[in-house]
Amino acid sequence: MKLNDEEQDILAGKHGPVPEQALRHQIKVGDFFHAKDFVSVTQAHIMADTESLGEAGVQWLEGLAAGGKGQRRVRIPTITDPRGTDFAKAAFLGQTDAMLALERRTIAAFEALGVVMTNTCINYQTIQAPTRNEHVAFGDTGVVIYSNSICGALSNFEGGPSALSAGLTGRTPRYGFHLPENRRATLQVRVDFTPASLNDWGALGAVVGRTAANYWAVPVIEGIEGAPGSDQLKHFGAAMASFGSIALFHLVGQTPEATTLRDVAPAPLPSHRVTRDDIAALQRGYRKDDVVDVVVFSAPQLSLYELRDLAQLCDGRRFKVPMLAVTSPQVKPNADGAGYTAQIEAAGGTVLSGMCFYQSYAREIAEANGWRRLATNSAKLVNILGGYGYQPVLASMEACVDAAVSGRLAPS
Amino acid sequence: MTLFRARQAMGRIVRGRALVAHDGFSARYDLDRIAGTFSRPSHKLVGQSYVGKILILDTAKGGVATAWMLHEMQSRGVVPLAIVLNSVNPILAQGAALGDVPLLAVFDEDITAAVPHDAEVEVNPMERTLTVLAGPAP
Numbered sequence: 001m002k003l004n005d006e007e008q009d010i011l012a013g014k015h016g017p018v019p020e021q022a023l024r025h026q027i028k029v030g031d032f033f034h035a036k037d038f039v040s041v042t043q044a045h046i047m048a049d050t051e052s053l054g055e056a057g058v059q060w061l062e063g064l065a066a067g068g069k070g071q072r073r074v075r076i077p078t079i080t081d082p083r084g085t086d087f088a089k090a091a092f093l094g095q096t097d098a099m100l101a102l103e104r105r106t107i108a109a110f111e112a113l114g115v116v117m118t119n120t121c122i123n124y125q126t127i128q129a130p131t132r133n134e135h136v137a138f139g140d141t142g143v144v145i146y147s148n149s150i151c152g153a154l155s156n157f158e159g160g161p162s163a164l165s166a167g168l169t170g171r172t173p174r175y176g177f178h179l180p181e182n183r184r185a186t187l188q189v190r191v192d193f194t195p196a197s198l199n200d201w202g203a204l205g206a207v208v209g210r211t212a213a214n215y216w217a218v219p220v221i222e223g224i225e226g227a228p229g230s231d232q233l234k235h236f237g238a239a240m241a242s243f244g245s246i247a248l249f250h251l252v253g254q255t256p257e258a259t260t261l262r263d264v265a266p267a268p269l270p271s272h273r274v275t276r277d278d279i280a281a282l283q284r285g286y287r288k289d290d291v292v293d294v295v296v297f298s299a300p301q302l303s304l305y306e307l308r309d310l311a312q313l314c315d316g317r318r319f320k321v322p323m324l325a326v327t328s329p330q331v332k333p334n335a336d337g338a339g340y341t342a343q344i345e346a347a348g349g350t351v352l353s354g355m356c357f358y359q360s361y362a363r364e365i366a367e368a369n370g371w372r373r374l375a376t377n378s379a380k381l382v383n384i385l386g387g388y389g390y391q392p393v394l395a396s397m398e399a400c401v402d403a404a405v406s407g408r409l410a411p412s
Numbered sequence: 413m414t415l416f417r418a419r420q421a422m423g424r425i426v427r428g429r430a431l432v433a434h435d436g437f438s439a440r441y442d443l444d445r446i447a448g449t450f451s452r453p454s455h456k457l458v459g460q461s462y463v464g465k466i467l468i469l470d471t472a473k474g475g476v477a478t479a480w481m482l483h484e485m486q487s488r489g490v491v492p493l494a495i496v497l498n499s500v501n502p503i504l505a506q507g508a509a510l511g512d513v514p515l516l517a518v519f520d521e522d523i524t525a526a527v528p529h530d531a532e533v534e535v536n537p538m539e540r541t542l543t544v545l546a547g548p549a550p
Contacts, residue, residue: 025506025509025510028422028509029502029505029506029509031422032420032421032422032505032509032515033420033502033505034420047476047477047479047480048480049477052440052477052480052481052484053480053484054480054481054483054484054487054488055484055487056483056484056486056487056488057480057483057484060483060510139476139479140476141474141475141476156502157476157501157502157503158476158502158506159476159477159478159479159480159502159503159506159507160476160479160480161479161480161483161506161507161509161510162479162502162506176502209474213436213471214471214499215471215472215499215500215501215502216499241474242474242475243474244474245436245471245472245473245474245501246474358440359477363444383441383474384440384441384475386441386452386453386454387440387441387442387443387444387451387452387455388451389451
């Protein structure tokens with residue numbers, strides 16, 4: 001990679017060992033992808049739950065935080081994805097003291113590095129959405145696909161070590177979706193319906209993701225009517241990223257880079273058609289059993305408006321099985337103030353903050369609570385939890401709340 | 413010996429047995445990282461141990477956790493010896509860089525069809541090559 005004078009100084013250790021280590025990591029990745037140089041970034045977002053880090057990852061962070069001479073704090077605004085717990089609800093989840101101790105060490109290390117613990121995967125709804133053509137270094141695939149596609153920002157998937165490195169150096173290798181030529185569509189998807197519910201939006205994203213099935217694929221989608229809202233596109237993108245490792249899509253006439261099809265597809269592309277039957281089939285595929293052990297709304301964290309809808313559905317109900325709703329620390333105070341939290345918890349539900357279900361030792365909390373058959377309206381969550389030993393089912397928010405009351409999902 | 417050339421490469425030279433499937437890879441979605449096995453019921457390698465094996469798979473799947481998890485797995489010695497993919501996403505490369513896991517990606521052929529399951533192979537990132545040294549164990 002071609003390095004400018006400042007980058008050569010960092011590599012020579014003139015800014016201290018921490019930025020030097022960060023830049024060396026970035027050069028390894030940049031060389032792998034044949035990046036020619038670095039591009040400056042304005043924000044970084046780090047995925048760093050402690051189930052992923054483990055003791056080794058936490059020690060690695062603590063080593064950086066110990067720092068020694070020179071710069072050891074991030075140069076640009078750098079924030080975090082959900083952590084692995086809601087400390088106030090850890091006992092309810094069945095998390096152990098060892099898990100919480102690891103979380104506390106991680107927080108201390110990040111704070112020493114100047115990282116702000118926002119604990120959110122919906123920073124584009126709660127902290128600051130990036131703008132068109134803004135180069136950023138975001139982690140969490142749902143954050144990246146939303147920022148690239150809906151906001152027109154430029155980011156690759158930046159895993160925790162790389163996002164932190166970007167925060168420490170203020171730059172990232174210029175490859176992938178930082179390059180305009182990689183943002184053109186590579187396949188065309190025609191849909192003949194517009195989803196209404198969030199689970200249907202997620203299922204559509206899942207089908208498109210499975211069809212594209214490659215990080216370098218960029219679907220352009222035609223046929224969506226009206227103006228989908230932020231929560232609908234959040235579930236659509238998060239599922240597409242989860243099922244297909246997709247980082248960018250275009251909706252013709254809706255997303256900023258695709259005013260017309262020709263803007264992103266100057267030449268004919270491989271074409272696919274997705275029908276309502278396709279998304280129904282995807283959802284049926286998860287339906288093995290009507291009995292439900294736990295209902296979870298998470299992945300991504302719920303917006304204030306999702307919590308409002310959920311609270312209305314919970315009003316006057318009484319749950320037979322646990323129902324968890326997970327939101328961000330920025331949304332939770334508003335949900336408390338508006339009475340949504342009280343409405344949900346009066347029915348027997350639990351509102352958690354700052355974590356995400358699958359990032360919170362999902363296997364261990366399943367074993368601690370006897371949770372296996374899980375109902376959710378998040379397509380992303382059903383895709384992830386199979387590997388953790390769950391039997392997840394995808395259903396509407398209404399059907400999931402009904403299941404929390406009866407312990408069974410009604411026939412679809 | 414049969415030799416295949418990769419366009420993307422990182423890490424050390426290693427030799428070992430190949431664990432091959434035309435399926436994806438994500439440390440979070442697919443693995444029981446404590447047991448060292450594939451745990452996702454729909455994965456073609458479900459139930460098989462990946463520890464010390466050279467994984468030859470199709471592509472990297474969704475999720476960013478692999479960027480941390482390969483490092484964590486390496487620290488406990490419950491890690492693949494190397495990873496070889498038809499196509500890779502940034503997360504796999506970032507995880508391999510931190511976790512010191514040799515990585516090859518992008519070949520002229522479908523590498524999951526070209527290398528026999530359980531063959532003895534050499535991964536040479538310096539030369540960007542994958543060499544089949546011997547067929548499956550009898």
